[in-house]
Amino acid sequence: QVQLQESGPGLVKPSQTLSLTCTVSGGSISSGSYYWSWIRQPAGKGLEWIGRIYTSGSTNYNPSLKSRVTISVDTSKNQFSLKLSSVTAADTAVYYCAGAYSSGWCDYWGQGTLVTVSS
Amino acid sequence: NFMLTQPHSVSESPGKTVTISCTRSSGSIASNYVQWYQQRPGSSPTTVIYEDNQRPSGVPDRFSGSIDSSSNSASLTISGLKTEDEADYYCQSYDSSNQDWVFGGGTKLTVL
Numbered sequence: 001q002v003q004l005q006e007s008g009p010g011l012v013k014p015s016q017t018l019s020l021t022c023t024v025s026g027g028s029i030s031s032g033s034y035y036w037s038w039i040r041q042p043a044g045k046g047l048e049w050i051g052r053i054y055t056s057g058s059t060n061y062n063p064s065l066k067s068r069v070t071i072s073v074d075t076s077k078n079q080f081s082l083k084l085s086s087v088t089a090a091d092t093a094v095y096y097c098a099g100a101y102s103s104g105w106c107d108y109w110g111q112g113t114l115v116t117v118s119s
Numbered sequence: 120n121f122m123l124t125q126p127h128s129v130s131e132s133p134g135k136t137v138t139i140s141c142t143r144s145s146g147s148i149a150s151n152y153v154q155w156y157q158q159r160p161g162s163s164p165t166t167v168i169y170e171d172n173q174r175p176s177g178v179p180d181r182f183s184g185s186i187d188s189s190s191n192s193a194s195l196t197i198s199g200l201k202t203e204d205e206a207d208y209y210c211q212s213y214d215s216s217n218q219d220w221v222f223g224g225g226t227k228l229t230v231l
Contacts, residue, residue, distance in 0.1 A: 037220075039222075046209065046222060046223070046224045046225040047156075047164065047209055047211075047222040047225070048222065049219070049220040049221070049222060052220070060218045060219065062219065063120070063217075063219065096163060096164075103151075103152040103154075103169070103170050103213065104151070104152060104154060104211060104212060104213035104220050105152070105154050105166065105169040105170060106154070106156070106164070106166070106211070107166065107169075107175075109163040109164060109165070110163065111163055112163055
């Protein structure tokens with residue numbers, strides 16, 4: 001059973017870069033045809049897709065965040081990562097990592113990690 | 120990108136049937152699969168329907184999904200409502216023109 005776990009700082013200062021890592025266990029990040037994804041949810045609001053990376057390394061990003069987002073994968077550590085630059089209070093949210101199929105179906109979700117942007 | 124519009128909230132009594140809609144703003148709802156996720160407070164989303172009408176193992180057959188091209192919408196129907204079904208429900212689809220994923224705004228289901 002594939003499991004995902006987010007990790008990273010819970011507090012980031014405005015204008016700095018938010019960095020999170022998702023560790024995949026129970027399977028190889030390189031196997032199968034998964035799209036490894038990041039999704040966020042501000043408190044009391046809905047889900048927002050941030051972007052995804054395929055096992056080949058190709059990426060797709062939400063157009064509204066594209067200029068600030070980088071998603072990468074480290075197959076040796078079975079991890080993938082999110083970097084979001086120039087953060088503001090509007091980036092405060094619970095950030096989820098997920099494993100999805102090409103249809104967009106997010107089959108696996110991490111437990112989520114709260115990131116607060118504040119000085 | 121297109122938008123997926125859901126009702127903000129719905130409510131129904133235990134044992135009854137409720138349907139939650141998800142309307143696509145442009146392009147055909149049938150052109151890309153629709154998923155439905157259930158999210159209880161403080162928890163990660165879980166899938167109740169994938170690829171329009173498929174149920175993951177472990178999801179009761181009280182949950183069903185459908186697509187209606189005439190209204191350009193997808194629907195999640197929950198029959199025999201239980202208090203444990205009270206949660207937020209999100210639809211999600213894929214924009215094949217730019218490979219973006221799109222989530223609906225979510226619907227809060229109250230079972231009272």
